[in-house]
Amino acid sequence: MRYDYTRLLVADFPxxxxxxxxxxxxxxxxxxxxxxxxxxxxxxxxxxxFDRAEMSAAVGTSALPSQVEAQDAVCIVFGVxxxxxxxxRLEAAGxxxxxxxxxxxxxxxxTLHVRDPDGRxxxxxxxxx
Numbered sequence: 120m121r122y123d124y125t126r127l128l129v130a131d132f133p134x135x136x137x138x139x140x141x142x143x144x145x146x147x148x149x150x151x152x153x154x155x156x157x158x159x160x161x162x163x164x165x166x167x168x169f170d171r172a173e174m175s176a177a178v179g180t181s182a183l184p185s186q187v188e189a190q191d192a193v194c195i196v197f198g199v200x201x202x203x204x205x206x207x208r209l210e211a212a213g214x215x216x217x218x219x220x221x222x223x224x225x226x227x228x229x230t231l232h233v234r235d236p237d238g239r240x241x242x243x244x245x246x247x248x
Contacts, residue, residue: 126167127166127167127169131236131237132170138236145166147159195241202244218232230242230243
């Protein structure tokens with residue numbers, strides 16, 4: 120068994136596609152903004168996005184609420200060379216920064232947090248020192 124990719128189930132597929140392609144700069148290797156499924160190359164593994172309603176129909180949960188209010192249940196983490204530069208690039212792309220660049224000594228990384236259009240937490244980090 121091997122870990123192939125993470126599939127994010129999204130409500131606003133076009134906006135999420137643009138976020139991962141345009142704001143984060145990931146290269147789509149399957150699908151487009153007008154599809155219901157796409158995969159992006161991250162250099163290590165893949166991230167896929169899939170229309171939440173289609174997945175719900177596939178697994179028989181369409182009658183259940185689409186979201187439950189709670190703390191974040193997932194955080195997607197990307198390693199970058201320069202957290203501050205990545206933050207400036209994201210801001211220039213119109214992405215709101217949830218938590219600005221912060222040294223997290225206990226984690227041994229510098230982090231920056233944003234949210235994708237569906238509200239999913241995304242962390243960019245680089246080793247301290």
